[in-house]
Every structure is written in C-alpha cells, then in structure tokens.
Amino acid sequence: MIVTKGSEHYLKKNTLGSLIWLRITRFTHQSNLLSNHFLKQFDITAAQFDVLIQISTYQPITQSQLAVKVTVSEGGISRMLTRLEQEGYIQRKQDWKTKWITLTSKGEAKIQEVFEHQLNFQTTIVNECLTKEEQKTLYMLMSKLQKNTENKIES
C-alpha cells in the first residue's frame, strides 16, 4: 500500500480478488434493491419470497433444516417465520420438540402468483448483458467460489 502523506490519498494496491469481491458485493446490493422494488407490487420482499420457495420445495421441513437451506442463522429463520406466519403464508405445526413448516393455501397462491414474474425478472437482467456461453462460464465460476466459502463456514 502506497500512502502519499501530503495529499492524504491512498493509492491502493488492489488485487484482482478484492476487485471481484467489490463488484459482487455491489451487484448483490443493487440487484436486491431492484428486486424488492419489483416485488412491491406483489406485497412481498425478496427475502420472504426466497424462504417461501425453499419451503415449497422441501415441505414439510423443520426450522433448523430451513435455516441451512436459506443460509441464515436459527435466530434469523425464527424471526422470518414469525413474520410469514403473521402474514398467513405458512403454518408451524409443533411435534413436541420440532416445528414442522408447511405452506398455507395463501402461501401456495402467493408463489403461483409471483414465481414466473420473479424468475423472468432475474433472467432478463442476466440475459441483457451476458451471452448464453458467458452465463455458463459465470455459473461455473460462481459455483466454485460459493462452494469454497461454504466449506470454510462449516469448519
């Protein structure tokens, strides 16, 4: 790192890795804003819809299993499910120790209503700037990266 004292300006020796990191972080944040803005018309947030989709795929599922699927802490999933339950999208059925989560009909209906629009929204943003080949490459590279951090977290 080169520090030019007089001008108070840092000429940072950024690595390719850190530049990638920054782009990914900014993209995630910005695309999340867009996604939430888009989903507002359906009266749901991106995080909530993500959880709903996971439940629909794996139901009936326990809270701790669900926490793993959406990569969120157990406390986090507890709060989220409280909100979704209040909205009437899901049901928690207590089987003595564990709570089994299932969608209500309102939850199923919401997925039916939103799924294709959201899928189309996400797909369009990627299709607009990357060719099919580029998308395959990007998916492959991001998978490598994500699996690596996943392994690090487990240890």
Next chain:
Amino acid sequence: MIVTKGSEHYLKKNTLGSLIWLRITRFTHQSNLLSNHFLKQFDITAAQFDVLIQISTYQPITQSQLAVKVTVSEGGISRMLTRLEQEGYIQRKQDWKTKWITLTSKGEAKIQEVFEHQLNFQTTIVNECLTKEEQKTLYMLMSKLQKNTENKIES
C-alpha cells in the same frame, strides 16, 4: 413450472440466470459472515471498514457523495457515520449546509492496521479456487452484470 399436486413438490423450471443469482446471493452472504468473523479481532465490521476505505480515498467528501460511493441510502450513511463518529474514526465538519467527512488519526491508524490483512483475506479466498485466467474472466463478467444493474437503478 410443473406442479405435482399430490406430492406437493414443485419441479421448478429454473433458468441459468436465476441459478447464477442464487449462487451470487449465497456467496455474498456467506463471505460476509466470514469477513465479519475475521475482522472481529480488529474490532470493526466489514461495512464499517468499507466506508472507512471510501472516506480515505475521497476525503474530504460530503455525506451524499459518500452514499453514492458505497451504494447506500442517505439515511443509511447518516446512521453509519454516527456510529463511526462515536467510535472516533471520523470527523464531520459542518460547512453551513453540507457536512464534510474526514478521517481522524484514529481512523487512519485503523486502516493502516487492517488494510493489508483484509486485502489478503479476500484475495486468498478467490485465489484458493480460481486460476488467474478464471479470475480475469469472472471480473469481466461481474463488471458487465454490475454495470447493468447500476444503470437500471439510475433510471
């Protein structure tokens, strides 16, 4: 989307775009956890360090300019700077309408202390699973993607 009513199981017709989206989201969340865990020893969070770096690069800078640099709302930057000011990392000097942000010596020192470690941490994670060529490709693709969402947000 194919729905098998009996088994309550959705066989989702996921697009490549939506799969990429998911990988990126999961990676960002997980790597953020790792980053915060790593930075705990320096008694700072990833978000705070990000803001500190931006200030060091562009200081003196106004709050609204800073908000653009870190892609955060004006309300968000206001809160964040309150925290950083309380910790003694930054200074807000009011010039009647605008507040000019600069680092304190404590803030400069914190950057000096953390910068190389954080850079090394981020670089390592990427280097571990991607070759130099792959990194170049990933950077190029993510830049395209991020610029596309950035344009969408501005309009």
Next chain:
DNA sequence: CTCCTTCATCTTACTAGTCAAGTGATAGTT
C-alpha cells in the same frame, strides 16, 4: 422584508440479519 423553494441531513418505523443467552420438554443416568 417576508414567503417559498431547495437541498443536505436526520429521524421514524420498518425488514433482515447476527450472536449469545434463555426456555422448556424429553430422554438418559445414577
């Protein structure tokens, strides 16, 4: 010399998440 607009910042009320400590019932041990 007030009135009004503009603009940067702050505040309020919210979602979403973390970590760590707390709860409460079941099950196993002595």
Next chain:
DNA sequence: AACTATCACTTGACTAGTAAGATGAAGGAG
C-alpha cells in the same frame, strides 16, 4: 425419582439497511 444433558426454538441487544417524511438554513422572488 431426582439430576442433568440435549435439542429445537425463542429472545434480547445489537448492526445495517430501506423508504418516506421532517428539519432547518440559504437564496431568490415578489
């Protein structure tokens, strides 16, 4: 039978963000 460990989940105190509305001073218009 009482003691304790475990397990799934919840809660408390916090960071970090949003959107929308409030604040307050400067500058221009009448």
